Amino acid sequence: MLGFINGKEVQFEQNETILEVAKRTGHFIPTLCEMADIHHTPGTCRVCLVDVKRKNSPGRLMVTSCTTPMEEGMDVLTRTPAVREKQRLQVELLLADHKQDCAVCIRHGNCELQDAAQFVGLQHSKHTYPQFYMERTWDDSSKAIVRDMSKCIRCFRCVQVCREIQGADVLVISEKGLATEISVRDGAPLAASDCVSCGQCILVCPVGALAEKDDIENVIDFLYDPEIVTVFQFAPAVRIALGEEFMLPPGTNVEGKIITALKGLGADVALDTNFTADLVIMEEGTELLHRIKDGGTLPMFTSCCPGWVNFVEKNYPEMRPHISSTKSPQACLGSMAKTYLAEKMGKPPAKIKVISIMPCTAKKEEASRPELASGGAPDVDVVLTTREFARLLKREGIRLDGLEESPYDNPWMGDYSGAAAIFGTTGGVMEAALRTVYKVAWGRELEQIEFSGVRGFENIREAQVDLGPELGVVKVAVAHSLKAARKVVEAVKRGEASYHFVEVMACPGGCMGGGGQPRSKKSYQASWEARREALYGIDRERPVRQSHNNPLIARLYKEYLDEPYSAKAHELLHTTYRDRKRIVKHTMKEIWEEIERRE
Amino acid sequence: MAKVIFGVWDGNVIDNRGKNVFEIEEHPAFRDFDEFNAGNPIKAFFGGHGFFIFEKGVNLLGAALHYMERAAKESCGKCTPCRVGTQILKSKLESLANGERNPNVLDDIEVIAEHVRSTSLCGLGQTATVALLEMLKYFREEIVAQIATGSHGPAQPFTTYISAPCIEACPSKIDVPRYIDYIKDGKFTHSLGIILQKYPMAATCGRVCVRFCEMACRRTQVDEAVGIKVLKRFVADHERNVINEWFSSNLISDRKPDDLKIAVIGAGPAGISAAYHLLLKGYPVDVFEAKTVPGGMAATGIPNYRLPKDVLRKEVSIIESLGGRIFYDKRMGRDFTLKSLMADGYPAVFLGVGAHKGKTMGVAGEDESLEGCQFGVDLLLHINHDYIDNGIPMTLGEKMVVVGGGNVAMDCVRSALRMGVREVHLVYRRSRNEMPADHEEVEAAEKEGVVFHFLTHPRRILSENGRVKGIELIKMKLGEPDASGRRGVSPLDGSEFVLEADAIVPAIGQQVDLGFVAPEDGVGLNKQGLIQVNMDTLMTTRKGVFAGGDCVTGPATLVQAMAQGEQAARSIDEYLTYGRVHFFPNDRMSQLVASIQPMIKKGITIPIKHEYRVRIKELDPETRKKMFEEVEKPISVEEAYHEASRCMRCYRVYSVITEQ
Numbered sequence A: 001m002l003g004f005i006n007g008k009e010v011q012f013e014q015n016e017t018i019l020e021v022a023k024r025t026g027h028f029i030p031t032l033c034e035m036a037d038i039h040h041t042p043g044t045c046r047v048c049l050v051d052v053k054r055k056n057s058p059g060r061l062m063v064t065s066c067t068t069p070m071e072e073g074m075d076v077l078t079r080t081p082a083v084r085e086k087q088r089l090q091v092e093l094l095l096a097d098h099k100q101d102c103a104v105c106i107r108h109g110n111c112e113l114q115d116a117a118q119f120v121g122l123q124h125s126k127h128t129y130p131q132f133y134m135e136r137t138w139d140d141s142s143k144a145i146v147r148d149m150s151k152c153i154r155c156f157r158c159v160q161v162c163r164e165i166q167g168a169d170v171l172v173i174s175e176k177g178l179a180t181e182i183s184v185r186d187g188a189p190l191a192a193s194d195c196v197s198c199g200q201c202i203l204v205c206p207v208g209a210l211a212e213k214d215d216i217e218n219v220i221d222f223l224y225d226p227e228i229v230t231v232f233q234f235a236p237a238v239r240i241a242l243g244e245e246f247m248l249p250p251g252t253n254v255e256g257k258i259i260t261a262l263k264g265l266g267a268d269v270a271l272d273t274n275f276t277a278d279l280v281i282m283e284e285g286t287e288l289l290h291r292i293k294d295g296g297t298l299p300m301f302t303s304c305c306p307g308w309v310n311f312v313e314k315n316y317p318e319m320r321p322h323i324s325s326t327k328s329p330q331a332c333l334g335s336m337a338k339t340y341l342a343e344k345m346g347k348p349p350a351k352i353k354v355i356s357i358m359p360c361t362a363k364k365e366e367a368s369r370p371e372l373a374s375g376g377a378p379d380v381d382v383v384l385t386t387r388e389f390a391r392l393l394k395r396e397g398i399r400l401d402g403l404e405e406s407p408y409d410n411p412w413m414g415d416y417s418g419a420a421a422i423f424g425t426t427g428g429v430m431e432a433a434l435r436t437v438y439k440v441a442w443g444r445e446l447e448q449i450e451f452s453g454v455r456g457f458e459n460i461r462e463a464q465v466d467l468g469p470e471l472g473v474v475k476v477a478v479a480h481s482l483k484a485a486r487k488v489v490e491a492v493k494r495g496e497a498s499y500h501f502v503e504v505m506a507c508p509g510g511c512m513g514g515g516g517q518p519r520s521k522k523s524y525q526a527s528w529e530a531r532r533e534a535l536y537g538i539d540r541e542r543p544v545r546q547s548h549n550n551p552l553i554a555r556l557y558k559e560y561l562d563e564p565y566s567a568k569a570h571e572l573l574h575t576t577y578r579d580r581k582r583i584v585k586h587t588m589k590e591i592w593e594e595i596e597r598r599e
Numbered sequence B: 001m002a003k004v005i006f007g008v009w010d011g012n013v014i015d016n017r018g019k020n021v022f023e024i025e026e027h028p029a030f031r032d033f034d035e036f037n038a039g040n041p042i043k044a045f046f047g048g049h050g051f052f053i054f055e056k057g058v059n060l061l062g063a064a065l066h067y068m069e070r071a072a073k074e075s076c077g078k079c080t081p082c083r084v085g086t087q088i089l090k091s092k093l094e095s096l097a098n099g100e101r102n103p104n105v106l107d108d109i110e111v112i113a114e115h116v117r118s119t120s121l122c123g124l125g126q127t128a129t130v131a132l133l134e135m136l137k138y139f140r141e142e143i144v145a146q147i148a149t150g151s152h153g154p155a156q157p158f159t160t161y162i163s164a165p166c167i168e169a170c171p172s173k174i175d176v177p178r179y180i181d182y183i184k185d186g187k188f189t190h191s192l193g194i195i196l197q198k199y200p201m202a203a204t205c206g207r208v209c210v211r212f213c214e215m216a217c218r219r220t221q222v223d224e225a226v227g228i229k230v231l232k233r234f235v236a237d238h239e240r241n242v243i244n245e246w247f248s249s250n251l252i253s254d255r256k257p258d259d260l261k262i263a264v265i266g267a268g269p270a271g272i273s274a275a276y277h278l279l280l281k282g283y284p285v286d287v288f289e290a291k292t293v294p295g296g297m298a299a300t301g302i303p304n305y306r307l308p309k310d311v312l313r314k315e316v317s318i319i320e321s322l323g324g325r326i327f328y329d330k331r332m333g334r335d336f337t338l339k340s341l342m343a344d345g346y347p348a349v350f351l352g353v354g355a356h357k358g359k360t361m362g363v364a365g366e367d368e369s370l371e372g373c374q375f376g377v378d379l380l381l382h383i384n385h386d387y388i389d390n391g392i393p394m395t396l397g398e399k400m401v402v403v404g405g406g407n408v409a410m411d412c413v414r415s416a417l418r419m420g421v422r423e424v425h426l427v428y429r430r431s432r433n434e435m436p437a438d439h440e441e442v443e444a445a446e447k448e449g450v451v452f453h454f455l456t457h458p459r460r461i462l463s464e465n466g467r468v469k470g471i472e473l474i475k476m477k478l479g480e481p482d483a484s485g486r487r488g489v490s491p492l493d494g495s496e497f498v499l500e501a502d503a504i505v506p507a508i509g510q511q512v513d514l515g516f517v518a519p520e521d522g523v524g525l526n527k528q529g530l531i532q533v534n535m536d537t538l539m540t541t542r543k544g545v546f547a548g549g550d551c552v553t554g555p556a557t558l559v560q561a562m563a564q565g566e567q568a569a570r571s572i573d574e575y576l577t578y579g580r581v582h583f584f585p586n587d588r589m590s591q592l593v594a595s596i597q598p599m600i601k602k603g604i605t606i607p608i609k610h611e612y613r614v615r616i617k618e619l620d621p622e623t624r625k626k627m628f629e630e631v632e633k634p635i636s637v638e639e640a641y642h643e644a645s646r647c648m649r650c651y652r653v654y655s656v657i658t659e660q
Helices: A018-024 A081-096 A112-119 A157-165 A200-204 A216-223 A242-246 A255-265 A273-294 A306-315 A317-322 A329-345 A362-367 A386-395 A418-424 A428-442 A482-493 A528-541 A551-561 A567-573 A588-598 B028-033 B060-074 B080-097 B105-119 B123-128 B130-138 B140-149 B165-169 B176-184 B188-196 B202-208 B212-216 B228-238 B269-280 B309-321 B338-343 B376-389 B407-418 B439-447 B558-578 B585-599 B637-645
Strands: A002-005 A008-011 A049-053 A060-064 A075-077 A145-148 A171-174 A181-184 A210-212 A229-234 A269-272 A352-358 A382-385 A460-466 A473-480 A501-505 B006-009 B012-015 B035-037 B040-047 B050-053 B158-163 B262-265 B285-288 B325-327 B348-351 B399-403 B423-427 B451-453 B456-464 B467-481 B487-491 B497-500 B503-506 B545-547 B652-658
Touching (some): A060 A081, A081 B105, A157 B637, A273 A329, A273 A418, A273 A567, A306 A317, A306 A362, A317 A482, A329 A551, A352 A362, A382 A386, A428 A460, A428 A501, A460 A482, A473 A482, B035 B585, B040 B585, B060 B652, B130 B140, B158 B585, B165 B212, B165 B585, B176 B228, B188 B228, B376 B503, B407 B423, B423 B456
Parallel strands (some): A352 A382, B285 B325, B348 B545
Antiparallel strands (some): A049 A075, A145 A210, A171 A181, B035 B040, B456 B467
């Protein structure tokens, strides 16, 4: 089909929108609420206006290009004075309804509303009605996510992600008119809600309405306290994403620069969560073999991902026995740092503070779980997301991109295998586990180390491994995104899935796509491919590629933990889960009162 | 007749300011605009397409402000221009109404109003500023003059109203866009709450409603109507395990004394709806049902494969959760009378009796006592009540002929197949296009293997030894449309033929059996043999006795019966509280909105992306025709969100300025 944009002939398919055609043919139209890669065109911001003339109608119309289909013979103008004027007024109205404390906003420098204002050439905004937004909800009840609805522009990307991508469906829209807000189901504060703190909503929020809770001040306190021994750890997926915050190409591995940066910050010990990823494989792998041999609860689900653990505790508490009792790598590192490492380094555990840098908002909440503490001290003291860590470096005057690389130098916990490195992507934990479980079962290494059956981006992937005469063929599955997780859980509950072992990561793509990772404007997962390839690249280049072959892991068991699944390992590396399902009982009276309040 | 002094509608300007009032021509379109209620003239009318001023001295700024306040309040808050623009307009109009003397504010107002009109997402925003813009475009000097005086202008009584075509089409006036909004918002409980404000039978209506709303849906002008019914079923089914817990007698705040107990006759849609609203208003309610099951025609007339019995029963049980009592097997005229009810101390009675009696075809050989001959309603009653409810086995023969083209006829043929009748024929005297049945029903019956005979009419029922043997039929031809637009038919001579059958089922209509009303009751009947009521109050000719549903309208629909049940409950409450029924401004606004419809240009000018309506999954015809399990499967949460997103939210704000 043929039409015209700014006088140039364009070809298009039936039901393509004007915006899609314009993008494809190189005509720029400013947008704000739209997000193409999650198929999100709510048409609410009304910024992407264009002037159209339909083939058989005399007048011209102003329409939003994101929702309007291109028609045969349609004549579209994107830059008329009227279009520009209306786009400006639209952004001006948005600003009238937006708390403009830009200088102190967490999205400072990365704000899509500011971009929109620049694109449309708005030079001053004359509508000032602070009463429009002053009363809006500000919710910092959660340890992971802060919601500031005075900044929300009603793009509904967060709702789309929570509903359609995650299937968590925690966010609802409340009130109407000017009071309309994105709200939490049943009006609960985020901390008391079904929110699992995955933080995917933050990745898509164009403004500062959704953000991680900022814990940087605590870290600076620890760094500058001479009494405290700071032990830093950073997760597998941090090193291949942090560079994006310093203008490095996606997928750049900045592991060595992070170690240098930590030294520059004054960190006492710089460790890698990859070390305890290897440790988790030893524990979880052994646990799996025990469950299969002893008729334990199957399938066993992985436990590394706190978003997933939250999801089970809040939605399917009856499935708790299916989750591996092994603590997450973050918690294991904290636990080992305050016991084994404290002993080896001769430091009092009470003086040690463990600071994690994680691609994840839910890890902040995980660190505060009462189950992940020993002797009153939490395994992990503070968690920074990748984004916060970048901010910390900037606040401390450290430019990561220009730093030299440093190696790990801790003789007890400073090494990791390739298997640990791939924990950062969907399928990675499973692949790492299979490498080790295979060795334990057969007494020899898996020939094809790269287990392609569990790699990929399909939301649910299945594979089988023959673990020999005693254990038989083991069926495994990998799920990423909570929507996929829910499908697997429902299938297991219905008795339709005979898996032995299932890896679940709450965030699409796994930790590399975590809710604490660098955002990309106008795109949900722009850096997925590059980040994943970088992780697999690290694995390929490691001299040791199986967790059980990590010499420091062998040393840890020999000198401290005895053997995998030992009594000591149980005490320090295993945990329990709670029933946190929220039961809400409505009465018609309450529902009607709420409806009437809104009317 | 109201005369327009000035005004604009859809860009057509009327300006009679230079004339004396008596010189202004009368226009029949404003026949209904004289008075709002008795003795209360309408001075001005505002809508989404313009405004009319009927009397001098209307405070235009004040009127524009009231209108904008309502529009701003009703904005769904999602798109920028409507959410923010209407608020800024409201704020600027407020300052003018409060004596701001700078007429330049009008320029700012005009820019923002035009912006709201031309860039808003839904129908509300697109129309919220039209009247204001037309006022500024054509009659700005009136406003400038008002600003110059710096006075607030006189306070003026006004009524605002918001509605949409789907709401106006619904007999129960359900706020359809609102319950769809709540689905979009992710609040299914609240969505159901909107429906439950009108009647308790949401899951029932979500399955069997005839959908006046969908016929009125403006989305049909883009692609297909929004699946309003299926969304209703979705929210009702979604909450099915908890909905009964929402109701308890604690819900009732204003509990009325026992001597204000009310008798409701019939536990069908009209009676259940009346009982529900009376209970919510605090009245003690006793429902008397002639059959041993609740639901009336919804229970005995609608087959299980369209409306599972447990769905209906669960919803009827809300009456009991609210503290109402239902007495079964109590037939008026047999077990009690109106007189005995009055003697038992019921100060008000609601008659909600259905049309359970079949209509004869009036052809030779027709005899209800023949073995193998029974009315469609009776057939359905026997299947639903005796076979499904009570498990009594029955045989319906090998070959059945059903006569009629409505939903009852469709229910008969489809039920007969499920009862194991080998060959089922349907005879209808007009063509397929004229069939009053839902086209989905016709298609479903066809898929299940019913043999249709269109343009065919029965001539004679053939019988032998008191048993049906067959039916003589004649072919018909379609004539010209009559005054009502329906095409007449006439027989084609010599086209007679015989269809052998062992069962004949006339399903050409039902009537109400009013034998329960005794002459001394003082309940008058009208020319159609139905109960005569005052349509504003639904009170019969007997004081304190109200009626609604089929016994007033003749055989109609579930939703009409429920609407009358609600209306009667409101009237009974007024009657018992004030002794008379008050004026309801919203009902009057609804009439005015109907009067203005002919003046509204049809059509949707903006190109809208086609998003086809959710396809409802069904049981396979070969499987389903052997059993009574529900045919239509529920839609998923994802499908519900998508279907809800198709609603164009055609809300319009209306307001009138009145004398008092």
